Amino acid sequence: MKMKKLLAAGMLGALLLVSGCEPASSQSDFYAMDTFMTVTTYDKNEKTAEDTRVEIEQHINGLDQLMSRQREESELSALNAANGQPVTVSDELYEAIETAVQYAELTDGAYDPTTAPLSDLWGIGTDHEHVPTQAEIDETLKKVGWRNIQLLGNNTVQLLNGAQVDLGGIGKGWAANDAAAICRMAGDTMQALAQLGGNIYGIGKNPNSEDGTWRIGIADPDNSASSVAVISMTDESVVTSGDYERYFMQDGKRYHHIFDPSTGYPTDNGLRSVTVVDTDSAKADALTTGLFVKGLDKGLEFCAEHDIKAVFITSDKRIIPTENVLPQYTFMGEEAGYIDAR
Amino acid sequence: MQGKLRWGDFVICAVVLALAGLITLPFLFQPSDSLTCEIKQGDTVVKTIRLADGYQDTITLTAGDITNVIEVDGKSVRFASSNCPDQVCVHTGTLTRAGQMAVCLPTRVVVRLIGEDTTVDAVAR
Amino acid sequence: MKTSKRVALCGLLVAAALVLSLVEHMFPLQAAVPVPGIKLGLANVVTLFALTRLRLRETVAVVVVRVILSSVFMGSVTAFLFSLFGGLLSMLVMRVLLYGLGRCFSIPGISIAGAAAHDIGQIGAAILVLGTVDVVGYLPFLLVLSIPMGFATGLVCAAVLGHLKKINMEI
Numbered sequence: 001m002k003m004k005k006l007l008a009a010g011m012l013g014a015l016l017l018v019s020g021c022e023p024a025s026s027q028s029d030f031y032a033m034d035t036f037m038t039v040t041t042y043d044k045n046e047k048t049a050e051d052t053r054v055e056i057e058q059h060i061n062g063l064d065q066l067m068s069r070q071r072e073e074s075e076l077s078a079l080n081a082a083n084g085q086p087v088t089v090s091d092e093l094y095e096a097i098e099t100a101v102q103y104a105e106l107t108d109g110a111y112d113p114t115t116a117p118l119s120d121l122w123g124i125g126t127d128h129e130h131v132p133t134q135a136e137i138d139e140t141l142k143k144v145g146w147r148n149i150q151l152l153g154n155n156t157v158q159l160l161n162g163a164q165v166d167l168g169g170i171g172k173g174w175a176a177n178d179a180a181a182i183c184r185m186a187g188d189t190m191q192a193l194a195q196l197g198g199n200i201y202g203i204g205k206n207p208n209s210e211d212g213t214w215r216i217g218i219a220d221p222d223n224s225a226s227s228v229a230v231i232s233m234t235d236e237s238v239v240t241s242g243d244y245e246r247y248f249m250q251d252g253k254r255y256h257h258i259f260d261p262s263t264g265y266p267t268d269n270g271l272r273s274v275t276v277v278d279t280d281s282a283k284a285d286a287l288t289t290g291l292f293v294k295g296l297d298k299g300l301e302f303c304a305e306h307d308i309k310a311v312f313i314t315s316d317k318r319i320i321p322t323e324n325v326l327p328q329y330t331f332m333g334e335e336a337g338y339i340d341a342r
Numbered sequence: 343m344q345g346k347l348r349w350g351d352f353v354i355c356a357v358v359l360a361l362a363g364l365i366t367l368p369f370l371f372q373p374s375d376s377l378t379c380e381i382k383q384g385d386t387v388v389k390t391i392r393l394a395d396g397y398q399d400t401i402t403l404t405a406g407d408i409t410n411v412i413e414v415d416g417k418s419v420r421f422a423s424s425n426c427p428d429q430v431c432v433h434t435g436t437l438t439r440a441g442q443m444a445v446c447l448p449t450r451v452v453v454r455l456i457g458e459d460t461t462v463d464a465v466a467r
Numbered sequence: 468m469k470t471s472k473r474v475a476l477c478g479l480l481v482a483a484a485l486v487l488s489l490v491e492h493m494f495p496l497q498a499a500v501p502v503p504g505i506k507l508g509l510a511n512v513v514t515l516f517a518l519t520r521l522r523l524r525e526t527v528a529v530v531v532v533r534v535i536l537s538s539v540f541m542g543s544v545t546a547f548l549f550s551l552f553g554g555l556l557s558m559l560v561m562r563v564l565l566y567g568l569g570r571c572f573s574i575p576g577i578s579i580a581g582a583a584a585h586d587i588g589q590i591g592a593a594i595l596v597l598g599t600v601d602v603v604g605y606l607p608f609l610l611v612l613s614i615p616m617g618f619a620t621g622l623v624c625a626a627v628l629g630h631l632k633k634i635n636m637e638i
Binding site: 346347348349350351352353354355357358359361362363365366369392 | 610
Binding site for chain 2: 035126193198208215219220226246
């Protein structure tokens with residue numbers, strides 16, 4: 001009889017052992033804002049995880065309807081089609097445009113939400129990509145300039161000189177911030193990883209790593225599937241902009257999609273990519289473009305001045321992290337021939 | 343009574359436990375090696391491949407008049423070619439580690455590597 | 468035992484096994500222990516009981532009919548194959564071990580072996596159906612669990628057999 005009791009106790013122990021407390025997860029892939037997105041949520045409660053994930057997906061689709069320049073029926077398209085007349089827009093769109101203008105000002109126009117006519121002219125990533133003539137570029141540049149966006153208050157926006165607003169430079173960051181906010185509202189036990197294109201936000205602790213941090217790779221510009229450095233973070237966003245995904249080659253020269261608003265040409269200053277780590281993903285999104293256009297030296301200066309955590313990768317294969325990102329930074333680019341230039 | 347435990351019962355338990363241990367062993371020794379390639383188009387998983395040295399495969403997927411050619415060579419996978427306008431999928435390069443991913447937006451094809459040994463949770467690009 | 472009595476007993480056992488499966492289905496152990504596919508395996512009690520009272524081919528019939536009917540009631544085709552493989556392998560192993568009943572093995576011990584064999588049979592079927600050996604990784608877990616599960620169902624069976632003996636019921 002004693003034996004039986006012992007076995008029964010063992011049985012109970014085995015039961016308890018297997019019923020550990022791994023959080024339930026919910027993952028989905030979807031397409032929005034012209035990019036591929038993956039959102040994974042984790043929570044003790046399986047239903048909370050799933051509901052939150054669904055809410056994030058729906059919210060992002062809603063933002064897309066609002067902010068997309070490609071969708072003809074979007075609110076932004078209505079503003080762009082208004083021929084310079086003042087247009088009253090929703091709170092959300094007004095706030096997003098205001099934010100874009102704020103970062104344009106902060107970066108002295110290096111990030112500029114009005115470069116869309118240049119993208120259209122060059123057609124990078126489309127079947128009519130080409131190097132335009134200088135006359136065409138000069139003509140298009142007349143429409144470019146964030147100062148052409150007039151914020152008139154009361155949700156009213158006016159676009160001067162034929163300017164067109166494109167929120168592609170902050171849209172995914174904006175969406176990532178909202179995803180993080182939705183997760184925080186879902187409760188303290190919510191953990192999530194939102195990959196919105198190359199725009200990544202880790203919310204709460206990573207249940208799959210020992211130290212609870214999310215490990216975000218910085219893409220190798222020559223083979224962007226693999227990474228040359230890793231940022232460890234929680235409750236932060238990592239965003240990278242580079243010249244290596246959307247580009248075309250002509251006469252041995254690379255023409256990519258990050259335009260210098262002052263010249264009308266793709267930025268050509270020896271940088272391959274810029275990564276920014278920040279709790280505000282929209283800010284990080286805008287600053288990666290801004291810092292890329294500024295170039296390494298001015299970019300580093302800007303980071304020091306505004307306490308921005310950034311990692312620069314140059315075309316001579318140096319990887320330069322700013323001082324304040326070092327505690328979260330691991331160099332991994334040796335194999336791919338990169339130099340750790342901290 | 344038939345309910346009374348005999349020596350053989352312990353042999354049975356021991357054999358069952360030994361069997362469990364024996365099966366676990368190979369998994370303990372090479373857990374990080376296993377790498378699975380998942381190819382998705384839209385919401386459907388087109389193919390799942392357990393990657394191994396020497397394995398070769400070419401998968402062709404189409405959407406409209408766009409064709410993606412995905413090449414599996416041993417433990418690496420890449421978009422070998424695509425006639426999509428943006429070429430982002432081809433530019434992504436070769437996937438060799440768990441957690442890596444390549445996407446062709448026009449055809450909605452996603453190729454990702456899944457495995458235990460993830461060095462990164464996501465790649466910013 | 469007369470043939471008619473045997474047939475009646477077969478039917479009775481199939482019915483009992485079905486009820487036990489249904490009960491298990493209604494109160495899934497999976498809710499308490501988050502391991503997919505985990506079951507106490509109460510139907511095992513019936514198989515073991517049948518083995519001690521009926522001929523082998525009759526027991527085979529009981530197992531097969533029980534698996535078919537329970538799949539019709541609540542399972543899919545793949546679940547049917549898993550249960551069939553598991554059920555038959557478990558029955559065979561227990562049949563062999565019953566030769567040593569009382570001397571080397573007890574009913575709970577044999578039940579543990581049966582539970583383990585059931586898991587092995589199921590995973591074997593899964594390998595055939597799914598065409599991948601990956602599912603084997605799941606087996607150690609199930610095997611370790613089969614010890615408490617098999618022991619519990621074995622105790623039930625031993626109790627049933629003991630009571631039948633006490634009331635001297637001739638079946």
